[in-house]
Amino acid sequence: MRTSASWGDQVSPNQAAKQRQIIEAAKQVLVRDGLAGCTVRSVADASPLTKSAVHYYFSDMDEIIDQAMADHISSFIERVRSAIARHTGPVDRLWAAVDEYVAIFQEVPRGLVLWHEYWIDSVRRGRLEPLERMFGNVTSIFTELLEDLGVRDASVVGHGLSSFLIGTVTQQAATERPVEGIRSQIAGLCKLDISISAS
Known part of the structure; x- marks a missing residue:
């Protein structure tokens, strides 16, 4: 075979x-x-x-699932980057990425369940490399945006922001939170002294 x-x-x-x-x-x-x-x-x-x-x-099916999930993540990243590209200022670009990230999971709630299922299954089976690569590709978006804002240790902060966002969209599935509240928390977590108003 x-x-x-x-x-x-x-x-x-x-x-x-x-x-x-x-x-x-x-x-x-x-x-x-x-x-x-x-x-x-x-x-x-x-x-x-x-x-x-x-x-x-x-x-085997693992190979098919890994490639299919990688395609889903690529589409997700493409949509987030398209939202970023519609803005020029570094603050607006960050919020565009955050807003689009949250919006995608709100529009396709099954996508959130699928991501969690895939994450848990990958850890159980010890197939971490595809999972880490996908998460790293998402994290790199936020690392770049935070670098543009002059954040120190942007890669570490970007990783934390990605983790925060997956937790946030999981909470959003049960209780919707206003975007200003999410932005305020991100500004605090990333130690950003920037406007959180919706653009």
């Missing part, structure tokens, strides 16, 4: 297209049914391929 990693340079356009179909199907299944519902059968049913084709192109 081949894995997507073992294809190397031998991947033909047709093979790459089949792998992409599998990942796209897995993304749909993950959002709809969660981690437990993402099986070879459900992915095959959501794609034009058979179960045997899924097994042929990927060694």
Whole structure:
């Protein structure tokens, strides 16, 4: 059985297209049914391929799920960066990132559940590298924004801000909080003397 990693340079356009179909199907299944519902059968049913084709192109479901989750995180990052790009001032850019981060999880509450499921499952199975890479990609956004604001140890503070935000959106699922309150807490955590008013 081949894995997507073992294809190397031998991947033909047709093979790459089949792998992409599998990942796209897995993304749909993950959002709809969660981690437990993402099986070879459900992915095959959501794609034009058979179960045997899924097994042929990927060694196991972990590999498919990791790639599908990485795609979801890439889309998340792209949307946050698009929100940032609409602003020029460093303060407005930070708040644009925070606001968009919170808004995405409000719009797709299943995404929050999925992220927590994936996090817990990855820790249980000791598959931490993909998880750390995804979290690091999100954290890098806030590190860059905090560097632009002249924050010392921006990478450490950015990591703390990412952790704070995932906790905040989890709390938001139960009790919605005004954006000014979230901004005020972030300003305090990051030791920022900046405006927290909505722009």
